[in-house]
Amino acid sequence: xxxxxxxxATPALLLLLSVADSCAxxxxxxxxxxxxSVADLTLSEDQQVLVQQKKTEAEQAEPMLEPDADADEExxxxxxxxxxxxxxxxxxQANGEWLELLQEHIPxxxxxxxxxxxxxxxxxxxxxAISSILATEGYFSPVIRFEKENQGSKLVLVNIDAxxxxxxxxxxxxxxxxxxxxxxxxxxxxxxxxxxxIADWSLPQGAPFRDAEWGRAKNKLLENLRDxxxxxxxxxxxxxxxxxxxxxxxxxxxxxxxxPFILGDLNITGLQRYPNWLLERYAPPKKGEPYSRSRLxxxxxxxxxxxxxxxxxxxxxxxxxxxxxxxxxVAVVERRARDIAIGAGYSTNTGLRTELTYRDRHLFDRxxxxxxxxxxEQKRQLAYADIYLPPTEKNQLDSFGVLNDHSDLSGLMTTxxxxxxxxxxxxxxxxxxxxxxLAFESSQLRGEIPSVNRALVASIGWxxxxxxxxxxxxxxxxxxxxxxxxxxxxxxxxxxxxxxxKYQRWIPVGERDSVVLRGELGQVVSAGSEGIxxxxxxxxxxxxxxRGYAYQSLGIQHPGGVTGGRVLAVASAEYVHWxxxxxxxxxxxxxxxxxxxxRDYSGKSSYGVGARYMTPAGPIALDLAYATKSKKxxxxxSIAIAF
Numbered sequence: 001x002x003x004x005x006x007x008x009a010t011p012a013l014l015l016l017l018s019v020a021d022s023c024a025x026x027x028x029x030x031x032x033x034x035x036x037s038v039a040d041l042t043l044s045e046d047q048q049v050l051v052q053q054k055k056t057e058a059e060q061a062e063p064m065l066e067p068d069a070d071a072d073e074e075x076x077x078x079x080x081x082x083x084x085x086x087x088x089x090x091x092x093q094a095n096g097e098w099l100e101l102l103q104e105h106i107p108x109x110x111x112x113x114x115x116x117x118x119x120x121x122x123x124x125x126x127x128x129a130i131s132s133i134l135a136t137e138g139y140f141s142p143v144i145r146f147e148k149e150n151q152g153s154k155l156v157l158v159n160i161d162a163x164x165x166x167x168x169x170x171x172x173x174x175x176x177x178x179x180x181x182x183x184x185x186x187x188x189x190x191x192x193x194x195x196x197x198i199a200d201w202s203l204p205q206g207a208p209f210r211d212a213e214w215g216r217a218k219n220k221l222l223e224n225l226r227d228x229x230x231x232x233x234x235x236x237x238x239x240x241x242x243x244x245x246x247x248x249x250x251x252x253x254x255x256x257x258x259x260p261f262i263l264g265d266l267n268i269t270g271l272q273r274y275p276n277w278l279l280e281r282y283a284p285p286k287k288g289e290p291y292s293r294s295r296l297x298x299x300x301x302x303x304x305x306x307x308x309x310x311x312x313x314x315x316x317x318x319x320x321x322x323x324x325x326x327x328x329x330v331a332v333v334e335r336r337a338r339d340i341a342i343g344a345g346y347s348t349n350t351g352l353r354t355e356l357t358y359r360d361r362h363l364f365d366r367x368x369x370x371x372x373x374x375x376x377e378q379k380r381q382l383a384y385a386d387i388y389l390p391p392t393e394k395n396q397l398d399s400f401g402v403l404n405d406h407s408d409l410s411g412l413m414t415t416x417x418x419x420x421x422x423x424x425x426x427x428x429x430x431x432x433x434x435x436x437x438l439a440f441e442s443s444q445l446r447g448e449i450p451s452v453n454r455a456l457v458a459s460i461g462w463x464x465x466x467x468x469x470x471x472x473x474x475x476x477x478x479x480x481x482x483x484x485x486x487x488x489x490x491x492x493x494x495x496x497x498x499x500x501x502k503y504q505r506w507i508p509v510g511e512r513d514s515v516v517l518r519g520e521l522g523q524v525v526s527a528g529s530e531g532i533x534x535x536x537x538x539x540x541x542x543x544x545x546x547r548g549y550a551y552q553s554l555g556i557q558h559p560g561g562v563t564g565g566r567v568l569a570v571a572s573a574e575y576v577h578w579x580x581x582x583x584x585x586x587x588x589x590x591x592x593x594x595x596x597x598x599r600d601y602s603g604k605s606s607y608g609v610g611a612r613y614m615t616p617a618g619p620i621a622l623d624l625a626y627a628t629k630s631k632k633x634x635x636x637x638s639i640a641i642a643f
Contacts, residue, residue: 092157261291264325351378411561494531537564548606548625
């Protein structure tokens, strides 16, 4: 590693900053007295700050507590009593963003510090420690004074004037290696790359000099260069020259890009149960591709999000001798093949719940992912089994499954059996679904004759997600649209086309709060609702729709209960105020209804307040809602998961 040293001397100060991969700072005042080292004060991850302060015979800025013929009587008394008094130190007159650093890194300023003897050595240690920390913040000429709070006090106040902060006066960024060669040869892409790196430099001329910012700026530039092609880029030379009299800093940085890296073969380790071809299904980087860190991270995330692996690490060896075909190292830890779990819960929609789930990620030794459950709730009971195949090379996830569902909601008893197949394709933020379902349903209103319907339904749907957090969004939006159709001549009792859309938006307010807007709109086009399974009609009401009304109670009203309608419209606005990281409150307004036609539609509204508690799965919501139509107050409980 090459080292470059820059010197800048003033009559009172000689400062040297020498940097290789890390930056060591030395601050010296010429003197005959021994230097004081505070090398153990480390204030940044990649740099160690070493400050040495010496006094010269010509300097007269001695500590107030050291004997001096010119000191006044009070100062002399303080000095004479110093060796026999146990005292504590506190920061007195001082103002700056660096105060917290002093309190955090100097033990004598801690509230729990123990009393100690007041000696010139202790004062010098504290003075040097303060100077060291202020130097990392860009202050190289502080004035530090000690004084007792009052006569006989056992508390010493440390008054600090940090002086003027040093400013970056000049900046010299240099590149060497393949990047510089290509840019100098006029290759447009590399010229643009070099210019973008320079433009993105985060410590420009005129900016305050801070040791931590200097380190961050270098690391950011280096990592930006390593992101694409140049995996072995390194800092070749780095230095900062400080002129304490002029309060200025001159920065020099040279980055060696090294050669461009081309990806080679995958080197997979950790597979015990699954075949190598399974990893090929998650769009791995191909041999011959230019090295890209984002491309490797994308592949790593795809494997990590799969059902098969608990831990995944994807990397390349930054050995320049292998740059022409750098092996891609893929290290995986497999999940357990089988899981079984028992759970219990409660919601105001369907009551108490108990559930047994079973999962087999290697069904028939083919890496088929079986997900099954039996769920028993007070108002609903269901059992299902879905099998997900490994994704195709085009990132398509195929699945098929069976379902049996029985419910008794708002006077309508329904039993449904269904078999379906589905193909899901995800690209960036957009998910597309293609499906085919065969459903058999028996439904009966209380006191009426049951009806039996069947439908073979083809469907297509899209979901677009753009949120800052999938489980607890505070900013972003999600949009969903589904289209389904059934033909009467193909195993169906009724011909219909069903369209449904949902939109939800989170708008941040202040540091913690947010506004949540939600809307739903749906319509079934058909000759009538007879013969259409209830699952393809619309009902609403409940904790995640129109709060204050019973679950699925808004629809076509009958003497014995409520059935689904062919039109739906719901809107909601909510303000969430978080008191801290865990607890929050909310106020909301909901309006919506489902009906057979738009002519029959009559929106029902509600409003109320609620409490929120943040969990890893999303915020738990407990709401108190007043339904304006029924003039009743309802309690709603749910986990507010983004759809």
